[in-house]
Amino acid sequence: MVHVVRTLPKKHKLFILCFAIFLIGLMFLPSEKATASKDNSADALEIGKRYELQVKVEDNEKLTELNALPAEPVTSTPEYNFIDHKVKNGDNLAIIFQRAGFSAKTLYNLINTNAETRKLKKIHPGETLSFATAQDGSLAQLKYVISKTDTLFVTLNDEGKYDTKIESKEIETLTKTAVGEIANSFWTSAISAGLSERQIMNFADIFGWDVDFANDIRKGDSFGLIYESHYVDGEFIGTGKIIAAEFINQGQRYAAIRHTDGNFYTPEGRSMKKAFLRAPVNFKYISSSFNPRRLHPVTGKIKAHRGIDYAARTGTPVVAAGNGKVIKSGYSKYNGNYVFISHGTQYVTKYLHLNKRLVKTGQKVKQGKKIGTVGSTGRVTGAHLHYEFLVNGVHRNPKTVKLPKSEPLPRAELAKFKPIADNFVAQLEHSRKLQLALN
Numbered sequence: 126m127v128h129v130v131r132t133l134p135k136k137h138k139l140f141i142l143c144f145a146i147f148l149i150g151l152m153f154l155p156s157e158k159a160t161a162s163k164d165n166s167a168d169a170l171e172i173g174k175r176y177e178l179q180v181k182v183e184d185n186e187k188l189t190e191l192n193a194l195p196a197e198p199v200t201s202t203p204e205y206n207f208i209d210h211k212v213k214n215g216d217n218l219a220i221i222f223q224r225a226g227f228s229a230k231t232l233y234n235l236i237n238t239n240a241e242t243r244k245l246k247k248i249h250p251g252e253t254l255s256f257a258t259a260q261d262g263s264l265a266q267l268k269y270v271i272s273k274t275d276t277l278f279v280t281l282n283d284e285g286k287y288d289t290k291i292e293s294k295e296i297e298t299l300t301k302t303a304v305g306e307i308a309n310s311f312w313t314s315a316i317s318a319g320l321s322e323r324q325i326m327n328f329a330d331i332f333g334w335d336v337d338f339a340n341d342i343r344k345g346d347s348f349g350l351i352y353e354s355h356y357v358d359g360e361f362i363g364t365g366k367i368i369a370a371e372f373i374n375q376g377q378r379y380a381a382i383r384h385t386d387g388n389f390y391t392p393e394g395r396s397m398k399k400a401f402l403r404a405p406v407n408f409k410y411i412s413s414s415f416n417p418r419r420l421h422p423v424t425g426k427i428k429a430h431r432g433i434d435y436a437a438r439t440g441t442p443v444v445a446a447g448n449g450k451v452i453k454s455g456y457s458k459y460n461g462n463y464v465f466i467s468h469g470t471q472y473v474t475k476y477l478h479l480n481k482r483l484v485k486t487g488q489k490v491k492q493g494k495k496i497g498t499v500g501s502t503g504r505v506t507g508a509h510l511h512y513e514f515l516v517n518g519v520h521r522n523p524k525t526v527k528l529p530k531s532e533p534l535p536r537a538e539l540a541k542f543k544p545i546a547d548n549f550v551a552q553l554e555h556s557r558k559l560q561l562a563l564n
């Protein structure tokens with residue numbers, strides 16, 4: 126939490142400070158409820174009793190899915206004593222209902238109430254079903270915690286039928302910052318910076334047009350990101366979207382900020398999406414540790430040839446680096462299974478030694494489309510993708526070659542985007558410097 130506060134903008138810090146002072150102030154105020162409960166036990170909270178909490182139903186769709194509640198809401202009958210039954214391995218609803226002392230008919234009636242109750246069929250081991258019994262022995266209410274935010278209540282009404290209601294707790298979203306420097310691999314450094322696997326993938330995707338995470342990563346490269354973090358009742362429940370990200374790769378700084386359209390743009394407002402992906406193999410499939418003196422899998426020499434090699438397991442997906450047309454999908458003794466794609470009049474990309482080819486000559490492909498899988502066909506000793514990038518028929522390094530600039534945001538959008546972007550970029554820079562100072 127301290128870290129979160131530290132990385133929040135000044136305005137927020139001030140707010141938190143004021144709020145803290147307010148809370149401390151509250152502590153010194155006499156509490157009416159607390160004193161009243163001393164002499165009147167009826168007002169005191171009882172353990173095991175269910176009390177209605179103020180909850181916000183997030184969207185109207187959720188409401189319409191449910192049966193409309195009758196005039197008498199659940200709130201007026203909080204007198205349930207629940208008995209919890211934990212779902213064990215091999216359990217099903219029939220077993221659990223029997224264990225709880227309710228008939229198959231009760232289960233049948235309850236489960237067939239509506240779509241919400243039918244979801245009870247998908248209970249998992251470790252989850253809990255809570256049963257409240259009415260005085261006549263019937264099932265008065267069933268409580269099922271669906272997720273950290275949602276709880277389903279199935280309540281017996283006066284007509285002997287069941288009503289359903291989902292209570293949704295409000296999710297509080299804070300922004301957090303993570304920064305790190307790469308020691309051995311981006312993956313391990315990102316994990317030690319506290320990022321989840323999903324966040325690492327998303328981060329690599331954001332910079333997928335600029336950085337080849339398989340071959341370009343070096344010791345000392347650094348990364349930073351600002352992301353959403355979700356809480357319910359003060360408890361962390363998971364991370365959300367990345368808001369801004371920075372990657373310093375071999376001294377070159379890349380920054381990306383999420384716009385309201387959901388896409389990422391440079392601080393200048395140019396789309397992160399470009400004509401060519403830097404690597405035709407997703408980073409997640411590539412052996413994570415970098416080796417600046419990686420030997421060529423065929424010749425055993427360092428950097429001996431005109432392409433870029435991606436060592437990956439046979440069957441790893443290979444994607445088109447950019448939109449284009451397959452000019453050749455074939456087989457030869459040296460190339461093995463290969464695919465050549467032309468992108469406009471100037472650019473051609475080549476993919477060699479494929480295990481499988483998934484496109485035909487003449488076929489149009491979009492950037493990111495799976496065109497084949499990594500293999501070891503042709504003159505090779507081990508499975509890898511040999512990738513070539515040609516400009517006007519000449520082999521070029523896609524990292525250094527000048528490529529068409531990406532689309533900028535329209536002027537009106539840019540005016541909205543720029544101040545927000547500048548703020549995030551400054552935050553990232555600040556966090557990076559702070560990290561450096563701590564190291």
Ligand SMILES: [Zn+2]
Pocket residue numbers: 430432433434510511512
């Ligand atoms: Zn090669």
